[in-house]
Amino acid sequence: MVDPEEFIEEAIVEIREKIGDANAVIGLSGGVDSSVAAALTHEAIGEQLTAVYVDTGLMRKGETEEIEETFAFMDGLRIIHAEDRFLDALSGVTDPEEKRHVIGEQFIREFEREARDADADYLVQGTIYPDRIESEGNIKSHHNVGGLPERVDFEGIVEPVRDLYKDEVREVARELGLEEIISERMPFPGPGLAVRIIGEVTKEKVEVARESCHVVEDELEEYEPWQAFAAVIGKGTGVKGDNRVHGWIVAVRSVESRDGMTARAQELDWETLQRIQSRITGENDNVARVVYDVTHKPPATIEYE
Amino acid sequence: MVDPEEFIEEAIVEIREKIGDANAVIGLSGGVDSSVAAALTHEAIGEQLTAVYVDTGLMRKGETEEIEETFAFMDGLRIIHAEDRFLDALSGVTDPEEKRHVIGEQFIREFEREARDADADYLVQGTIYPDRIESEGNIKSHHNVGGLPERVDFEGIVEPVRDLYKDEVREVARELGLEEIISERMPFPGPGLAVRIIGEVTKEKVEVARESCHVVEDELEEYEPWQAFAAVIGKGTGVKGDNRVHGWIVAVRSVESRDGMTARAQELDWETLQRIQSRITGENDNVARVVYDVTHKPPATIEYE
Numbered sequence: 331m332v333d334p335e336e337f338i339e340e341a342i343v344e345i346r347e348k349i350g351d352a353n354a355v356i357g358l359s360g361g362v363d364s365s366v367a368a369a370l371t372h373e374a375i376g377e378q379l380t381a382v383y384v385d386t387g388l389m390r391k392g393e394t395e396e397i398e399e400t401f402a403f404m405d406g407l408r409i410i411h412a413e414d415r416f417l418d419a420l421s422g423v424t425d426p427e428e429k430r431h432v433i434g435e436q437f438i439r440e441f442e443r444e445a446r447d448a449d450a451d452y453l454v455q456g457t458i459y460p461d462r463i464e465s466e467g468n469i470k471s472h473h474n475v476g477g478l479p480e481r482v483d484f485e486g487i488v489e490p491v492r493d494l495y496k497d498e499v500r501e502v503a504r505e506l507g508l509e510e511i512i513s514e515r516m517p518f519p520g521p522g523l524a525v526r527i528i529g530e531v532t533k534e535k536v537e538v539a540r541e542s543c544h545v546v547e548d549e550l551e552e553y554e555p556w557q558a559f560a561a562v563i564g565k566g567t568g569v570k571g572d573n574r575v576h577g578w579i580v581a582v583r584s585v586e587s588r589d590g591m592t593a594r595a596q597e598l599d600w601e602t603l604q605r606i607q608s609r610i611t612g613e614n615d616n617v618a619r620v621v622y623d624v625t626h627k628p629p630a631t632i633e634y635e
Numbered sequence: 636m637v638d639p640e641e642f643i644e645e646a647i648v649e650i651r652e653k654i655g656d657a658n659a660v661i662g663l664s665g666g667v668d669s670s671v672a673a674a675l676t677h678e679a680i681g682e683q684l685t686a687v688y689v690d691t692g693l694m695r696k697g698e699t700e701e702i703e704e705t706f707a708f709m710d711g712l713r714i715i716h717a718e719d720r721f722l723d724a725l726s727g728v729t730d731p732e733e734k735r736h737v738i739g740e741q742f743i744r745e746f747e748r749e750a751r752d753a754d755a756d757y758l759v760q761g762t763i764y765p766d767r768i769e770s771e772g773n774i775k776s777h778h779n780v781g782g783l784p785e786r787v788d789f790e791g792i793v794e795p796v797r798d799l800y801k802d803e804v805r806e807v808a809r810e811l812g813l814e815e816i817i818s819e820r821m822p823f824p825g826p827g828l829a830v831r832i833i834g835e836v837t838k839e840k841v842e843v844a845r846e847s848c849h850v851v852e853d854e855l856e857e858y859e860p861w862q863a864f865a866a867v868i869g870k871g872t873g874v875k876g877d878n879r880v881h882g883w884i885v886a887v888r889s890v891e892s893r894d895g896m897t898a899r900a901q902e903l904d905w906e907t908l909q910r911i912q913s914r915i916t917g918e919n920d921n922v923a924r925v926v927y928d929v930t931h932k933p934p935a936t937i938e939y940e
Contacts, residue, residue, distance in 0.1 A: 426872070528869055563884060564833055564869040567731070567940055569933040579868060581926050600902040603929045611934045619935040621886050621926035624908045628874040629916045630924040635872055
C-alpha cells in the first residue's frame with residue numbers, strides 16, 4: 331500500500347514537470363479514479379486544467395448534481411448536457427459491443443469539442459492498474475476515453491494514478507479531502523446504465539435501471555459490497571389486480587472483490603432481498619419481477635454486458 | 636377435504652353413467668391432474684378409453700419414459716413423438732401469446748388425429764377447480780386441450796376432478812396407487828418448457844431449460860416447494876478462461892402456495908443456491924449466469940410467460 335501523502339506530493343511534482351505551463355483536459359466520469367486524477371492535476375496546474383463531465387443520460391441518480399457540487403472549486407469545470415444526443419445515437423442498437431461503440435463514439439465527439447475549445451495539449455486520464463491489465467486481456471472494449479488520442483492531436487497523455495489499485499485510489503481520495511460520496515463510490519462502468527440494460531436502450535428502461543440501482547445502493551450500503559447494482563434484463567409476466575401484465579425483469583447484483591478481476595456473489599439476508607424487491611416493484615409500476623444474481627466471476631462477469 | 640376412497644367410488648359410477656359403452660379419449664400431460672382423470676376413467680370403462688400422450692419435445696427430463704412405465708397397464712395408451720413438428724411450428728415465434736397459440740394448435744392437430752382413430756364420442760379432461768377459476772379471470776390462455784371441442788364433434792365432455800383442489804387430487808392419486816413421481820409431481824404448464832424460455836424457442840434453449848429444471852427439482856426436493864423450476868430468460872456476458880463469452884441467463888424459481896392463485900418466493904439457504912448455480916453453469920457450457928427470483932405472486936406470476 332502506498333503512503334497517500336507521499337504519493338500526492340510526488341504525483342503533483344510529476345504532473346507539473348510533464349505539463350509545464352501548457353493546458354490539459356480530463357474527462358470526469360463521476361467515479362473515484364477520474365475524480366482523483368482531476369483533483370491531483372488541479373493541485374498541480376490549477377486553471378490550466380479543463381475538466382469535462384458529459385451527462386450522457388446514463389448516469390446514476392443524482393450523479394450530475396454531486397459532481398457539480400464537489401468540483402465547484404474548479405474554474406475549468408464544464409458540464410455538458412448530452413442526454414438526448416446519446417439516446418438518439420443508441421436508438422435501435424441491441425448488440426452489446428455496438429452499444430459500447432456508439433457510446434464511445436458519441437462521448438469522443440462531445441469531449442473533443444471541449445478539448446479543442448480548451449486548447450489542451452495534454453490529456454489526463456484516470457486509468458488505474460487493473461484497467462491496464464484488463465485492456466491487455468481485452469476483457470473490456472470501452473475504458474475511459476479510448477480512441478481519443480488518435481482523434482485529437484495531444485502532445486502527451488498523463489495518467490497520475492496508473493500504478494494504483496482501487497483501494498489505494500480511495501485512500502488518496504480521502505487524503506485529498508474529496509467528498510465521501512466520491513471517495514467511497516462503487517465502480518461504475520464507462521458506458522453507464524447502458525450496460526445495465528440488455529437489448530435496446532430506451533428512456534423507459536434507463537429510468538427503471540436508474541431507480542432500481544438507487545434502491546440497491548441504498549439498501550446494500552451496510553453490506554459494503556465491492557459493487558452492487560440493478561440491471562434491466564428482459565420482460566416477463568406479472569399480475570396487477572386481476573390482469574395479466576408484461577413487465578420488466580430487474581436483476582440485482584452485489585459482489586465482493588478486491589480488484590474486480592474475480593468476484594463472489596454476496597450472501598444477503600432474505601429480509602434485505604425482500605425489501606429490495608418490494609421497493610423496486612412498488613416504485614416502478616412497469617416492473618414485474620426482481621431476481622438476485624448468485625453467480626461468481628468467473629463464470630459470470632460482474633456487469634451484464 | 637374429500638374422502639379419497641369415497642370420491643373414487645362415486646367418480647367411477649358417474650363416469651360409467653355418462654359414457655356408457657361409448658369410446659372416450661383423454662390427453663395425458665404428464666401432470667397429476669390428467670393422470671388421475673385417466674386412471675379413474677380407465678377404472679370405469681377400461682379399454683373403451685384411449686389415452687394420448689403427445690411428446691412435444693417441451694417435456695421435463697425423463698417424463699415420457701415415466702408416463703410409458705406408469706401407464707403400461709392401459710391398452711389404450713398412445714405415445715406420439717412430435718418433437719420436430721413442434722420445434723418447426725415454433726421457429727421464429729417470440730411473442731408469448733403467439734407461442735401458446737402455436738403450441739395449442741399443434742397439440743390439437745396431433746390430438747384430434749388420435750381422437751378420430753379412436754372413434755371417441757367423449758373427451759375426458761383433467762380440469763381442476765382452480766383452473767376453472769383462473770380461466771374465468773382469463774389469467775391463462777392455454778389450459779389442457781382448449782379449443783378441441785369445437786374441432787372434433789364430441790357428444791360430451793367429462794371432467795372427473797373438476798371440483799378438487801390440487802392437494803385433494805394428490806390424495807386421490809395416492810389412493811389410486813399412482814407412482815409417487817406422478818402423485819407428488821409439481822404443477823407443469825400446458826405449453827411445457829416453452830413458457831420457461833423467453834423469446835424464440837430453439838433446441839439449444841430447450842435443452843438448457845430441461846437440464847436446469849432437472850437440477851432445480853433435484854436440489855429443492857427437501858424444501859417441498861409448491862412449484863420449482865428454471866427458465867432461460869436472456870443472454871449476458873461471462874468469462875471462460877481468459878475470454879469474454881456471451882451465455883444464457885437462467886432464472887431459478889421456487890414458490891410456496893396452496894392453490895397457485897397467490898404464491899410466495901421461497902427462502903433458500905445460500906449453500907443450496909450456490910450448489911444449484913454451480914451445477915447449472917458447470918453442466919451447461921453455454922450458461923453464463925444463474926439468478927434467483929425473489930418476487931411473490933402478485934406482482935409476478937409463477938411462470939415467466
